[in-house]
Amino acid sequence: MPSILFIGATGYIGGTVLAHLIQHPKKADYEITIYLRSAEKAKGFEKLGFKTVLGSLDDVEVSEKLAARFDIIFQTADSDHLEGTKAILKGSKARFEKTGVVPILIHTSGTGVLTDNAGGDYEGTEIHSDLDIPKIESLPDTQPHRSVDLAIVAAAQEGYAKTWIVLPSTIWGLADNVFVKEGLQKPNSQQIPARIKLALKLGKAVYVGQGKNLWPHVHIDEVGKFYSILFDAIVSGKQPASGREGFYFLESGEYAQLNAVEAIAKALYARGKVASPEVSQLTEADLGPESHKFVLYLVGMGTNCRARGDRSRQLGWNPPQTTEDFYAGIQADVDYILETGGKRSPHL
CATH class of the missing domain: 3.90.25.10 (UDP-galactose 4-epimerase, domain 1)
Structure with a gap:
């Protein structure tokens, strides 16, 4: 049974993504383990049938060892945690070297990587499409989220991980799912x-x-729907663009x-x-x-x-x-x- 490590399930994005993931037609084919900080919320997720591991991206040694155990990793917790991301990638590399199977990483970044310094004084004219990879690659390394995104793309180019980077914009709407109702997930945006x-x-x-x-902008439920669509495309063998080309902007x-x-x-x-x-x-x-x-x-x-x-x-x-x-x-x-x-x- 393929294994999934889910990071960030208590967050606004993560909980919503997980809520859509468990509605997938083949959900019974996957075993999901949630990596989270709260022992109290871990009990709540366990009551709902999930396995849990306590820790966070700050626990780099734990994160590395944990990542080495899983076929698929969803990282929805922190788009700027470079050391935690490196730990996950090291774990994925160790899994690849041991098994010969390339693990999957679906990472949450954000369109904040595209921001300028207008100070509110003008309407920007620079419009980025997620199909225009050379333009994305021209972004300065100092942009928000960029250092983490680059580390993930580098891992894909080295061949030890298949990676997809999802970049939501301003997310709006109140989350409404089983995890919100159980008090396990943050219900609103930032x-x-x-x-x-x-x-x-x-x-x-x-x-x-x-x-x-x-x-x-993008509605929170549409964010969850996109991850489900992307996941389905990946596991069904449709081979959606990944690695260097695996950037997906979410906006409506x-x-x-x-x-x-x-x-x-x-x-x-x-x-x-x-x-x-x-x-x-x-x-x-x-x-x-x-x-x-x-x-x-x-x-x-x-x-x-x-x-x-x-x-x-x-x-x-x-x-x-x-x-x-x-x-x-x-x-x-x-x-x-x-x-x-x-x-x-x-x-x-």
């Missing part, structure tokens, strides 16, 4: 909730620069920062949480220099990121959500945060 929490902190919804920058349209912030302002004002439904430009005085810099470049509020998931669609993935759906979906994140008192980001 980018839009971070902006909502910032608005709550400041008492006003804010944008940076002129708010002209653009980002792609793109949004302007200013419009997203306006939707946040209206939703919070309707709940009496900000003084006005109007939006304001963020200044250093609002947060201080360091936090202002973080918001400007690292959570997408000031950067352009323009991507087209052409290769993803070639596999038969066809997300139906529009940008208007994305703006309307912000209400659900606002309601969730207000009802649960979501924890504040340490950076804000």
Whole structure:
């Protein structure tokens, strides 16, 4: 029976991917082991029929030895953990050298690798297609996620692992599956909730620069569907592009920062949480220099990121959500945060 190691099952993306994976028609043909930090949540997954191992990507020796035991690895936990990724790859290499069978790695990165430094002042004109590999290869090594992506591609080129890299964009929507219901999975995203929490902190919804920058978006359920489509293509022998060509962008349209912030302002004002439904430009005085810099470049509020998931669609993935759906979906994140008192980001 082929073995699967799943890393990141308690996360927003990971739990959703796993929920779709266990609906696969051939799920009984695979044995899934979940690698996670929480002993309490491990018990919950075990009650649902999964095997578990305690640890994290920080435990590089454990990760390496564990990876050497599995045919297929899903890594949905951290797109920037280079040492943890190297440990997984070392384990995969050891498995290949022992068995002669090339193991599979399906890794979660993000379209943040495409970002610029617009500071919100202009609409980016650089659009990346996941079919344009030379353009992806021209990205600076210093871009977010890039060092990890390069290590994975190098492993594929050396021949000891078959690799696929999935790059979601701004993910939206509340996850709704068995793992959420059991309290095992984080139900909401990061980018839009971070902006909502910032608005709550400041008492006003804010944008940076002129708010002209653009980002792609994708619904969380469509992310889960894509992984299922990709997995099916891999195990059914369809040989979807991998390694150097194995980049798959996930997007169903793109949004302007200013419009997203306006939707946040209206939703919070309707709940009496900000003084006005109007939006304001963020200044250093609002947060201080360091936090202002973080918001400007690292959570997408000031950067352009323009991507087209052409290769993803070639596999038969066809997300139906529009940008208007994305703006309307912000209400659900606002309601969730207000009802649960979501924890504040340490950076804000």
